[in-house]
Amino acid sequence: MIRGGIIKEIKKIAPKDAKFSVSRPERPAFGDYSSNVAMVVAKKFGKNSRELAEDFKEKLGKSKLFERIDVAGPGFLNFWISPEVVGEGFLEFARAKGLPKFNIGKNKKIQVEYVSANPTGPLTLANGRGGFLGDILSSVLALVGFKVEREYYINDTGKQIITLGKSMLASAGLIPDEETFYKGGYIKDWAKKNKAKIKKLGKDPLKLGQEAAKDFLKSIKNTLKSIAKIKFDRWTSEDKYIHKKNWIKKAQALFEKKNMVYEKDGATWLKTTDFADDKDRVLITSDGYPTYFLADAGHYFESVVRGFKKKINILGPDHYGYVARIQAVAEIVGMEDSEIIVTQTVRLMKGGEEFKMSKRKGTFVAFEELIDEIGLDAARWFFLGRSSDTHIDIDLEFAKKQSAENPVYYVQYAHARMSGILRKAQVHSVKRLAFGGFKKDELKFIKKLLEVSDVLEDVARDYQAHRLTAYVYELAQAFSAFYRDVKVLDSGSDEPRRLFIIKSAKNTLGSLLKLLGISAPERM
């Protein structure tokens, strides 16, 4: 909010293509906000950046936004915001009762696809990581004014489902086991419970696999909804929505119309090398079967036709090699803004040694086991607090130990303390107040509170969701400092104003925790 105002002021005096930043410096000595604009454009002006910064300072000084501007270091402009502006900004902020609303999205449709795990068994930790990320990105995007569709794409046909069917047959002893089959307790369990089905569908492994997949999907849905609290709006069945509704043919026809298809060795290929892919990809095999890739192309096409010109697809680390070809089809089918986020590996460690996880071999820790072990709040914080390109090594023993020390409790504690203060106070008296000047410690806390707008805006723009947890922690810290330095209850004429600040902060912190899917306790 305030940052936006500063940017506006700078744009008035800087060249219009200048790529400058306005950020919150870490040291209080550098002001509330800081900009590198003078250093960035110094060359264009043919001036030294300190001199230019002095010029800018002079011009910007006329704005009543600033109480003080410093030129520092190699040419930074450091801004102190005037208390009146902060105070007014806060009163406006408080009216929103939680989080500010913006309209960055302008009601545009955006699809966020995440998890999309094959229904061949329980969810892995990597699935969960992407799930949490997709969940809160969707929430943030919705908050800033996009129309978001949260999508789970179900690969419920094709070879892996046939393999699943065969795995069941092998488990029942009807065919010999093979290395590529799915193993693990969940396969045996299903086979044991569904002997009749296996017998009946023994000659049709695809059908059998689909029956099993139906049950696995049910339990995936349960894990996501009830255990992990990850929401979805649409469960897109590859079989029903893409194959049976002819999206494969439609995509293929589009490629042909655009002249991007050729035949080689009896197969049909798409020229993805025209789009930074390192080789062309097969659409139809020489046996006449559409590939998984073609189905995905159909899926992207379907989304575009349903009005989604913007899509974020969150994939697991085994899909690095897949990004280039997906981006190629996204462009061809008319997806104007296609973002693919590949999350890094989650490795499981046991006593300092890597424990190889494999879904096929059945040696892995399921997502719900982790949640069961450390709790949903700690699990969400653990995953959401890290950038998606960080390798995560997780030792279950360590995680259990860490969960007791998880920073999430610090944040929740801050919320509980705010609640405690409000519980004890005569809150109803707050409304009728005239708000005079805020005192120094109050302003400090308020400034931190107002930063939430900047953070949400940043996350909505670059999808770096871990900034949200970082900010929430900072907010809790700022509250702790406020709590230490300022007495709220029984502080005479200051009390109502301070209660109002606490009430507003509690609304915001509570809303942020809700956004993150973390509980906000009233007491601890």
Place this chain on the structure above:
RNA sequence: GCCCUCGUAGUUUAAUGGAUAAAACAACUCCCUUCUAAGGAGUGGCUGCAGGUUCGAUUCCUGCCGAGGGCACCA
């Protein structure tokens, strides 16, 4: 062999090309007549290696080393 990621305090992680690289945990020293000590104040310690671009590099480029993933007419 080729391609894609990643490499930061003892550990887990931050840092839109910016200032003295930041926090949590662990270690050590303190603080409970205080709206909840699940808290607070303080101390020590870090950018894998070598070049390059830049006024300025943890960030961008090249090479090397290390870790992970991918290189099917599989999904």
